[in-house]
Structures are given as C-alpha cells and as structure tokens.
Amino acid sequence: MTSLEPVRLVGGTGSPYTQKMVALLRYRRIPYAITWGQPETTCAALCVKVPKPTFMPTFFFEEGGELTAHCDSTPIIRRLEGEHAGRSVLPRDPALAFIDYLIEDFADExxxxxxxxYRWHLAADADNAGTKLPxxxxxxxxxxQFQQFKDYISQRQIERLWVVGSNEETAPIIxxxxxxxxxxMEAHLxxxxxxxxxRPGAGDFGLFGQLSQLVGFDPTPREIAHAVAPRTVGWVDRMPDGSG
Structure with a gap:
C-alpha cells in the first residue's frame, strides 16, 4: 500500500533523529509535511495525546480513525516500509538485515x-547549542524570551550529561x-x-542523523571530523537528499 497523503511530523534542525528521518523520507520519495517546533505544542494543536516519552521527531498516523503520535524512529521506519512501496532501506537478505539493524542501533544508542x-560538556559548544536551538x-x-529559553535548555541538558555517561573521567574515552x-568510516567509505x-540502508540514515550534528552543528566534533575524516564530511554533505 502506498499512501498519497503526506506523512506529518514535528521536529528540530538540531535533532539528529529528525535529520535521520527527513533524509530517509526524501530518499524513499515519501511525501511529508514537517513542522519545526516542539512536539508537545503540535500535539496540543492537533488534539493528540502526547507520547511518553516524547522525542523529536514525532510522527502522526491515523489509527482506527484517530490521529496518534509516535516518536521511536526504528519502528517508524518499519511501518513506512509497509505503507509506502519502493526504494526500501531494509535489506532482503536476513543476515544483511540484521547487520543493518545493528548499525542503526549503534548510531541511535x-x-x-x-x-x-560534545554538545553540552564543553562551555563553547554548550553556548553554541544554547544559542542555536531556540x-x-x-x-x-x-x-x-530567547535568553530565558537559552538558559533553560542549557541548564537542563548540561544537568543530563550523566544520562549518556559524560563526565570529566569519561570524556577522554568518549x-x-x-x-x-x-x-x-574513512576506511569504509x-x-x-x-x-x-x-545503496543506503536504515543504518546509513541512523549514522547520518548523528553525524549531521557532529559534523555540521557542534564546533568541537566538527573540527575533529574536518581534520581527520574528509570522506565522512563529504558523505554527510550528500546524505540529506538522496531523492534523485
């Protein structure tokens, strides 16, 4: 089944998972309509129950005659495979499909x-993100309002560095x-x-989502990538739109 209605989603330019999914939609030539903003705001405007937990991007699908919100990119990719034909990103071979899944999971997790x-551990990068995200x-x-938003999001995210295991001791390991x-990546490319x-698989889009930020948004990892991984930088430049 191929739906002619555009897939609706809400996300942010600084969200790696939003970049992952928008690039995938473009590659698969699936019509879509994206709102740049907070999922909670869009859910409220659409009178849709906010998913728990809530992440960017949040997709909206019709289920049983009602609009519902979903925000886990991996099952959404599988759902889109069933609803839209052509240009699949899931390998047919079971062994390759498993490897592709591992690559996607490595990227996402x-x-x-x-x-x-990198975004929140160093002061210069945190200031960059705190400025650009609002x-x-x-x-x-x-x-x-901008200053309040910047202060709020910066404090909130810096205080959550422990969630990814980031601290002074683990910084050199990361x-x-x-x-x-x-x-x-350089050797592979x-x-x-x-x-x-x-051709790209779901794993490629998972990696691209994270690298779109590491190579294009945040100063410190961008500087590292440009110094040691020019092929990867070029790959990231090409991945946003593979619709041709």
Missing part, C-alpha cells in the same frame, strides 16, 4: 553519546571512541559509498 557529550524554533523570538569511529554497498 552509541553515536548519540558522542553528540550529546532560534531554530523561532528566528524572530523576542530577546528576553573522544577516543569518536575518533576510532571516524577512522573506521574509501571502498563503497554506503555501509552495506551501493
């Missing part, structure tokens, strides 16, 4: 530690892991353009 650590929601936000990951061959 481990690479996000790199992203969150303005990505509303570039015309009044200055007083940094070393990120550099090993970039080295592996020297031989083929995607993780499992000549």
């Amino acid at each position: 481990w690479c996000t530690k790199y992203m969150f650590h 303005l990505s929601m509303d570039v015309s936000m009044p200055q007083e 940094d070393a892991s990120y550099r090993r990951f970039l080295a592996a 020297a031989n083929q353009p995607f993780m499992l061959g000549r």
